[in-house]
Each structure stands twice: as C-alpha cells, then as structure tokens.
Amino acid sequence: MTQLFVQSxxxxxxxxxxxxxxxxxxxxxxxxxxxxxxxxxxxxxLGSFAAVFVVDMLGLPVWTGLIAAAVAxxxxxxxxxxxxxxxxxLSRMRQKGEYTIIATFLLSxxxxxxxxxxxxxxxxxxxxxxxxxxxxxxxxxxxxxxxxAFVAAIAMIALLFFIVYxxxxxxxxxxxxxxxxxxxxxGIDVNRYANLAFLASxxxxxxxxALLAPLMFVFPASGVIALVKAFIVVIIGGLGSxxxxxxxxxxxxxxxxxxxVYIDTGYTDAYGFALMIAVLLFRPQGLFGRTxxxx
Amino acid sequence: MINNIGKISRRALLASMTAAGLLLAxxxxxxxxxxxxxxxxxxxxxxxxxxxxxxxxxxxDLWVKLINGAGGIGGRQVKLAVFDDQGKVEVGASAMERAIxxxxxxxxxxxxxxxxxxxQMEVAKGYNVPLMAFYSWSDDITAKNYPQVxxxxxxxxxxxxQMVPFVKDRGYKKVVVLAEDTAYGLGFAKxxxxxxxAAPDVTVEVVQFQAQTQDLTAVMSKVAASKPDAVIVQTVFxxxxxxxxxxxxxxxxxxxxxxxxxxxxxxxxxxxxxxxxGVVYPTFSDPSLNITAxxxxxxxxxxxxxxxxxxxxxxxxxDNFNAVKAAIEKSGSSEPAKLVETLPGVTFEGTIxxxxxxxxxxxVNFHQWDKFAMFFKKLNKVGDGEKEAELVQVAK
Numbered sequence: 081m082t083q084l085f086v087q088s089x090x091x092x093x094x095x096x097x098x099x100x101x102x103x104x105x106x107x108x109x110x111x112x113x114x115x116x117x118x119x120x121x122x123x124x125x126l127g128s129f130a131a132v133f134v135v136d137m138l139g140l141p142v143w144t145g146l147i148a149a150a151v152a153x154x155x156x157x158x159x160x161x162x163x164x165x166x167x168x169x170l171s172r173m174r175q176k177g178e179y180t181i182i183a184t185f186l187l188s189x190x191x192x193x194x195x196x197x198x199x200x201x202x203x204x205x206x207x208x209x210x211x212x213x214x215x216x217x218x219x220x221x222x223x224x225x226x227x228x229a230f231v232a233a234i235a236m237i238a239l240l241f242f243i244v245y246x247x248x249x250x251x252x253x254x255x256x257x258x259x260x261x262x263x264x265x266x267g268i269d270v271n272r273y274a275n276l277a278f279l280a281s282x283x284x285x286x287x288x289x290a291l292l293a294p295l296m297f298v299f300p301a302s303g304v305i306a307l308v309k310a311f312i313v314v315i316i317g318g319l320g321s322x323x324x325x326x327x328x329x330x331x332x333x334x335x336x337x338x339x340x341v342y343i344d345t346g347y348t349d350a351y352g353f354a355l356m357i358a359v360l361l362f363r364p365q366g367l368f369g370r371t372x373x374x375x
Numbered sequence: 376m377i378n379n380i381g382k383i384s385r386r387a388l389l390a391s392m393t394a395a396g397l398l399l400a401x402x403x404x405x406x407x408x409x410x411x412x413x414x415x416x417x418x419x420x421x422x423x424x425x426x427x428x429x430x431x432x433x434x435x436d437l438w439v440k441l442i443n444g445a446g447g448i449g450g451r452q453v454k455l456a457v458f459d460d461q462g463k464v465e466v467g468a469s470a471m472e473r474a475i476x477x478x479x480x481x482x483x484x485x486x487x488x489x490x491x492x493x494x495q496m497e498v499a500k501g502y503n504v505p506l507m508a509f510y511s512w513s514d515d516i517t518a519k520n521y522p523q524v525x526x527x528x529x530x531x532x533x534x535x536x537q538m539v540p541f542v543k544d545r546g547y548k549k550v551v552v553l554a555e556d557t558a559y560g561l562g563f564a565k566x567x568x569x570x571x572x573a574a575p576d577v578t579v580e581v582v583q584f585q586a587q588t589q590d591l592t593a594v595m596s597k598v599a600a601s602k603p604d605a606v607i608v609q610t611v612f613x614x615x616x617x618x619x620x621x622x623x624x625x626x627x628x629x630x631x632x633x634x635x636x637x638x639x640x641x642x643x644x645x646x647x648x649x650x651x652x653g654v655v656y657p658t659f660s661d662p663s664l665n666i667t668a669x670x671x672x673x674x675x676x677x678x679x680x681x682x683x684x685x686x687x688x689x690x691x692x693x694d695n696f697n698a699v700k701a702a703i704e705k706s707g708s709s710e711p712a713k714l715v716e717t718l719p720g721v722t723f724e725g726t727i728x729x730x731x732x733x734x735x736x737x738x739v740n741f742h743q744w745d746k747f748a749m750f751f752k753k754l755n756k757v758g759d760g761e762k763e764a765e766l767v768q769v770a771k
Contacts, residue, residue, distance in 0.1 A: 084600040087625070091592050192421065201425035203616060205646040213624050221599070221626030226592075295621075296589050297613055297646055301421030305589050340593035346556055346583035348593065 087220050088341045089334065094222070094230040096333025100326045101233035101288040102306050103313035104240060105157075105281030111257040111320025112277045113169055114177065118184040119160060120285055121307030122191035127153035127286020128298045129195065132204050142209050146232075146290050153286020154279045160187060161278040166271070188303070195300035208294030229291035236287060237326055240280070244322060249276055257320055305349075312352045316359045318369020328367060331355070410452045411709045413439075413699065414480030416460050416470045416495065418487050422587055423462025424611045426640060427510075427688075431485045432457065434689045437680055438696045441672075448703050456480050460491050467491035471498040471506075481709040482507060482699045485692065488611070489513035489558035499523040504711040505718055507699065509691040513562040518739040523715050525742040527698060527730060528691040529659060529749075531559075532739060535566035537749045537770035538607070538632075538657065543574045544768065545630070547604040550579050553594070553618060555586035555610040563609045563634060586612050591621045599627040609634035616646045623650040630655060632751075639686055644758055654754050655767065660687035661750040662762070669697070670726030684761075690726040694744075697723055698730065718742070 106120045130152030131145035164187055168179045210224030244250035252273045255263040264270055289298075289306065296302070313332055317324025332352050339351040359367060415435045418428040435455055443452050456478030460467035467488070474480045475498070482505040486492045492511040499506035500521050508516050509528040517526050542550055552567055554560035564581040571579050580601065584594050591614055598606060599622065606629050608618045615637045622631065636658035637643065644651060666674065673693045677685045685693075698721055703709050706717040719742060722731040727747075733740040748771045752764035 084596065087596055087600075088593065091596060091625075095590070095592070196420060196425070201421070201429055202640075202642040203426075203613060203646050204642070205648075213626075215626060221596075221624065223624040226624075296617065299421070299613070302589065304422070305587070337593040337596075341597045344583075345594045345597060346585065348585055348588060348590075 083219055084341060087222075088337045090220060090222065091226075092334030092337035093330055094226050094333070095337060096330035097230040097233040098288055098292055098329075099309050099313050099332050100329025101236055101284060101291070103310035103317075103329060104237055104322060104325045105284040106310045107314040107317065107320055107322060107325045108240075108253070109277050109281045110314065112253055113165075113256075113274055115165055115169060115180045116177065116184070117160075117165075117281075118181060118307065119188040119191060120184075120281070120310060121303030121305075122188050122195075123153045123157050123160075123282045123303075124285040124289035124306045125195060125298075125300065125303030126156050126191065127282075128206065128289035128293045128302065129199055129204075130286065131206050131290040131293060132298050135206055136204070142207050145206060146287060149286040149290030150283040151286070153282035153284070153289070155282070156191075157278040157282025157285070158275060160184070160282075161275060166274070169274075170271075188307070192300050192303070199300060201299065203297040203299050204293075205297055206290065206293035211294065223295060225294040229295065232291055233288065236284060237322070240284070240322060243280075249273070253277060308349070309352065312356045314366075315356050316366060318366025321366065321368040324366055324368025410454050411448055411703065412454050412456050412478050412480050413696070414456050414458065414471070414474030414478060414483040415485040416458045416467065416474055416483055417485040418462040418491075419457075419459035420461055422612075423460060424487060425462075426642070427487055427611065428459075430686060430689055431487065431692060433681055434677070434685065434692045435485055435696070437673075437676055438693060441676060442696075442700065448700050448709075449707070451709070460486075460488075460495075462488050462491065464491050464494045468494040468498055471495040472502075475502045475504050475711075480504065481703070481711055482714055484509075484695050484699065486511055489516065489562060492516055493558055496521055496524050502711070503715055505699070505702075505714045507695040509695045510688040511559070513558040514566065514739045515558070515562070517741050517743045520736055520741045522742075525695075525698065525718055525732060527694045527725070527744040528688070529745075529747055530739060530743070531563045531566040532570065533745060534657070534749065535563060535570040538567065539570045539574055539577075540770060541657075541751050541768050542571070542577055542605065545605070547630070548577060549601075549603045549605075550577060551598050551601065551603040551606045551629070552579060552581045553598065553606055553608045553610070554581055554583050555612065555614060556583050557586050557611075559611065560586065560609045560634075567607070584610075584614065586610065586614070589613055589617070591617050592625055595622040595627055596625045598622065599625050599629075603629045605630040605632055607632045607634060611635075611637070616643060619647050619654060620650045632656070636660065636687065638754060639761055641683075649757060651754055652756060655751055656754070656764075658687060658750050658752060658761075659747045660690075660761065661748075661752075661766065661769075664727050664748075666727060667724050669693075669724050673726055694725040694730050697725065 127149035131149040134140050134148040135145040164183050169176050208225030209228045212224040214222050252268045313328045317328030335355050336351050340348045417431045418424045439453050439455050456474050458470035458474050460470050484507045489511045500523050506524050508526040512531045514530050514532050552564045554564040571577050631654050633656040636656050638656045701721040701723040702714045702717040706713040719732050719734050732742050751768040753767050
C-alpha cells in the first residue's frame with residue numbers, strides 16, 4: 081500500500097467520525113418526532129461561536145470551550161423545539177412535516193444572518209486540545225487535533241448508544257420512534273422526551289462543531305455544509321438509526337477522501353451525493369433503516 | 376355640490392396637465408437635477424466573499440461621505456444603492472438588474488467575483504449602463520470588449536505572466552496551481568499554464584477544488600504526495616487560510632505562494648498560526664509606491680474612519696468611483712449612456728498615479744488600466760504584516 085492510500089484511508093475514517101457526531105442528533109430527532117431539522121447546522125455553528133467566546137474572549141481553557149459549545153447547542157435546540165417546532169408537531173394541521181421543514185429552514189437563515197451581524201464575517205479559529213502536526217514515522221501526517229476530535233466523537237456516540245439502549249430515557253425514545261401514539265397511551269410524556277431529544281441533538285451538534293473548529297474555521301455560514309453532510313449521513317445510514325449514522329459517517333468520510341484523491345479533486349461534495357443516490361436506489365430506507373409500516 | 380366637484384375637477388385637470396407637461400419637458404434628462412445614484416453590487420453575505428464585501432462597502436460609504444461633504448458632483452449629492460450579490464451568479468445578475476431598473480443607478484461599482492461579474496456584464500450590456508470592475512481578475516471581463524465594461528485593476532494573464540519570472544528565479548521545477556472552480560481560479564490556472572510555456576523546464580499541475588469547501592485535507596494530501604517545489608493557491612473563500620493550515624498538517628513541504636495578498640487580511644495569523652511562516656504573497660502594494668495626493672486623502676480618511684489601513688484593492692475601488700465622477704463632470708450628465716460614451720476618454724489622478732484606459736479593441740486591454748507593479752513578499756515570522764514582510768522580488 082502506498083503512503084497516500086494509507087494516509088487517505090486514515091483521514092477518511094477520522095473525518096467520518098466527525099460526520100457521524102454531527103449527524104447523530106439530526107437522526108435522533110427525526111427518529112422520535114419525524115422532524116427534519118434544517119437548523120441543525122446552525123446549532124453547530126452557534127456552539128462553535130460559544131466555544132470561541134469562552135476560550136478566546138474569556139481566556140478559559142480549551143476543554144471549557146467544548147462544554148460551552150455543547151451547552152449553547154443544547155440551549156438553542158431546546159428553544160427551537162419549544163418556540164418553533166412544538167406548536168407545529170402538536171397541532172392538528174395536516175402536512176406537519178412540510179411546515180417543520182419551512183420553519184427550520186427560515187430559522188436557519190435567520191440564525192446565519194444574526195450571527196453575521198453579531199460576530200462579523202472574519203474567520204475565527206479555536207485552539208485545539210492537541211495543537212500539533214504529527215509525522216508518524218515520517219510516513220503518515222496527521223493533526224493531533226484530528227485524532228482528539230475522532231476519539232471524542234466515538235466516545236460521545238458510544239455514550240449515546242448507552243443512553244438509547246441501557247436507560248429509561250432511551251427506552252422511551254425507542255418507544256416513541258416505534259409508535260408515538262402507543263407510547264403516549266402507555267404514559268410516556270412526549271413533550272418531556274422530545275425536549276430531551278432536542279437537548280441531546282443540540283449538544284452533540286455544538287460539541288462536534290467545537291471539535292471541528294481547530295481543524296477548520298468558525299464563521300456564520302459554517303453550519304451550512306455541516307448540515308448537508310449530516311443529511312447525507314442520516315439518509316445513507318437510515319433515518320433514526322444511530323448505528324447506521326455511525327457506519328454511514330465513516331463510510332462517507334472514506335468515500336469522499338478516497339474519491340477526491342484517486343478520481344478527481346474537483347468534486348469532493350459530489351461523491352457524497354453520488355453515494356447517497358446509490359443507497360436510495362438500492363436500499364431506500366438506508367443501510368440500517370427499516371421500512372415503514374402503517375399502524 | 377356637483378358644481379364644486381366640477382370646479383375641483385377642472386383645477387385638478389389643469390394641475391395634472393401642467394405637471395405632465397413639466398414631466399414631459401424634463402423626461403430627456405431624468406438624471407439631470409436629482410441626486411446621483413451609484414449602484415454598489417457586492418458580496419455582502421455568505422456564501423459570497425463577505426469579508427471582502429465588507430471592505431468594499433466601507434470604501435464606498437467613505438467615498439460618498441467625502442464627495443458629498445465637498446459639495447457633491449457638480450452640486451448634486453451622491454447616494455449609494457447597495458445590493459448583496461451573495462457571491463451567486465443568479466443573485467448578482469438579479470441585483471444588477473434591480474440596481475439599474477429600481478434604483479436608476481448611473482453606474483455599477485463594487486463587483487467582486489469574476490463568475491458573478493461575467494453574468495452581470497450581460498445585464499450592463501442590455502441596459503447600456505457602465506460596469507466598473509476593480510479586482511475581478513478574469514481576462515474575459517475586458518477581453519469580451521463590451522463598451523459598457525471597464526476595469527481599473529489587474530487581470531489574470533498579466534498576473535500569470537508576472538509570476539513566471541518569479542517561479543524561474545526561485546528555481547522551482549514543479550509547480551502545483553491549486554485553483555478554486557470559479558472563473559477567477561480556473562482563469563488564472565489557464566493563464567498560468569499558458570504563460571509558463573516561456574519557461575520550458577517548469578512543469579505545472581492544476582489541482583481544482585470546490586470553492587466553498589471547508590475541508591481541504593484530502594486535496595492537500597494529494598498535492599503533498601506529488602512533492603512539488605511550490606504551490607500557488609488561487610482562491611478567495613475559506614480555502615484561503617485552510618489550504619495553508621491543512622497543507623502543513625498533511626506534510627506539505629513545498630513553498631506556498633498565495634494567489635493574492637489575502638495574508639494581509641486581519642484573520643490570517645489568528646487562523647493559520649505557525650503554518651503561515653514562509654508564505655510568499657504577491658501584492659500590488661509596497662511602501663515604494665508613489666501614493667498621490669488623492670491616495671493620501673483616501674488612506675488618511677480610511678484610517679480615521681475605520682482604524683486600519685485599506686488594502687490595495689480598495690485603492691482601485693476608490694479610483695473606480697473617481698473614474699465615474701470624472702465622466703459625470705466631463706459629460707455634464709449622469710445618464711448611463713453618456714457615461715458609457717465618456718468613460719473611455721477620462722483621465723484623472725488616481726490613488727497611485729494617473730489613471731486612463733487602454734482602448735485596444737480585440738484584446739484584453741480594452742477599457743483596461745494596467746499601470747501596476749507586482750511585489751512578491753515573504754512572511755518570515757508569525758504576525759508579520761505588510762511593513763514587516765520581506766520584499767523578495769518586483770515584477771513590473
């Protein structure tokens with residue numbers, strides 16, 4: 081194997097872990113509430129600005145920036161659920177799905193404009209936990225921050241797995257995913273668990289953005305591409321499947337990097353779309369998704 | 376009652392006829408007595424290059440303030456009609472149309488991205504309104520020879536031709552041009568491939584990438600693996616600083632030459648850090664430049680207003696505005712068609728010397744000012760700015 085192949089494979093996997101962390105909140109919320117959240121990328125963007133504020137402006141340690149990002153992401157997601165989405169998905173109106181898409185899309189545009197006005201247009205960088213470029217045996221070249229981000233992403237997804245499959249909150253979420261009406265009938269408080277899902281979703285988005293910030297930059301439109309990647313991941317993995325999200329994130333990372341290096345550098349984003357279309361053609365429910373069943 | 380209505384109606388009729396007569400009499404000079412409106416169509420929000428858009432807007436606001444403070448142009452006040460092109464071709468063309476049809480702009484200034492400018496040119500041509508370019512580098516902007524299009528600023532083939540001697544003198548044998556997939560990025564790559572034929576011992580590889588990307592590690596891994604001597608980075612979006620940072624991350628050892636002087640933007644060192652040391656950037660600005668009285672007025676006013684010095688492209692924008700002013704003064708009119716006729720012949724003192732247009736039909740030097748020198752500068756330590764950067768070569 082050539083150096084470039086090994087390096088590309090590693091880069092793809094590391095990138096994929098972050099894609100999965102970005103997408104997992106989106107998948108969780110869709111699974112529970114059937115809400116397609118177009119403002120998810122902006123939860124991430126605002127989380128990363130919170131981290132920049134805490135670390136750069138207040139001078140606090142880098143790890144506090146990660147906490148700030150998770151808290152900010154969670155708070156904004158929670159507020160979005162209460163103020164924007166709940167009135168729609170609890171209403172009796174038809175086409176709730178379409179209304180939530182429109183509402184979250186407009187919210188996304190509003191948050192980008194508000195961030196531009198508040199923070200300006202210059203790029204900002206967040207210091208990382210391991211600000212070092214590594215030359216492993218002078219063969220593989222990686223940023224220390226990229227490794228930290230990957231390890232943190234995998235740890236967070238493992239935590240989410242634990243919550244979903246080993247706690248009462250997770251059982252309630254799964255019940256809501258399988259049959260919202262049935263779950264409500266047996267006493268599961270939809271509002272409470274929807275709030276918890278949004279809190280987790282925003283926290284994961286904010287954290288992912290803060291982990292990415294030392295590798296890339298923070299600016300008001302940074303959430304747009306994050307959202308696109310997150311959508312591709314959840315569609316490939318299967319909407320609502322956390323296991324699928326992890327696998328699809330890693331797959332997307334590897335496919336993007338490998339195709340960019342070995343096919344053409346000019347179509348990095350297109351490879352993800354091509355992969356998504358291929359999955360939709362042959363397995364429309366996603367690699368780990370289940371086909372819907374009318375109740 | 377009926378009689379009263381009749382009287383009022385007759386008065387109203389007379390008043391209406393008088394007003395209509397006055398309007399008809401003045402219809403040939405709708406631009407004559409009112410304020411002069413200039414259209415500013417720039418990327419003021421993402422996904423456009425909003426950082427540069429912000430600098431453009433500041434320059435334009437300052438120019439209008441100074442001109443109006445000095446009594447306007449021929450006693451007429453100037454106002455700006457500002458439109459955001461978002462860096463998108465379709466939005467830019469639509470904004471251009473609105474600036475002309477809704478705001479009645481006499482000329483359009485502040486255009487930035489070459490891809491957007493190429494679409495806007497068609498609108499300018501359709502309405503016969505002057506379009507002033509200043510830092511949109513695509514050759515096609517003036518090479519198309521549209522009577523309405525003017526450029527006071529550099530262009531790709533001339534910049535590429537000036538880069539080749541630098542590449543030769545530095546002893547580079549293998550050069551990668553990392554080009555964003557826009558008219559600007561790919562236009563430069565094509566121009567450089569053409570210009571480098573003058574140096575047969577230099578091989579060039581063009582690596583194209585998506586302009587809006589936020590992660591270049593895969594692209595830079597491929598570039599690093601090809602072991603070039605130098606990488607020329609031609610982009611305006613987030614890939615500017617990313618290419619340097621992520622290039623070093625993945626083991627790129629080649630010299631990095633930026634396509635323009637973005638390392639002078641305020642976010643360069645805070646985002647790139649140590650990876651920026653050793654970067655060479657070309658610029659059209661140097662302390663040896665002969666800043667004219669016009670230029671000094673601009674720089675002093677800009678520093679007073681915004682607390683820092685303007686970048687060189689803002690000098691060219693200032694000259695664009697003064698070109699329109701000179702044309703209005705010369706023709707005695709702010710009608711777009713008159714300005715289109717007058718602009719090719721205007722001469723005036725620009726910020727760094729006399730400004731006049733070359734009008735060589737059939738070439739890129741049509742409605743083109745080109746009296747600029749290119750300075751190659753190297754950043755030797757973190758935090759180096761224009762004053763600290765080492766001048767390594769001058770191309771004139």
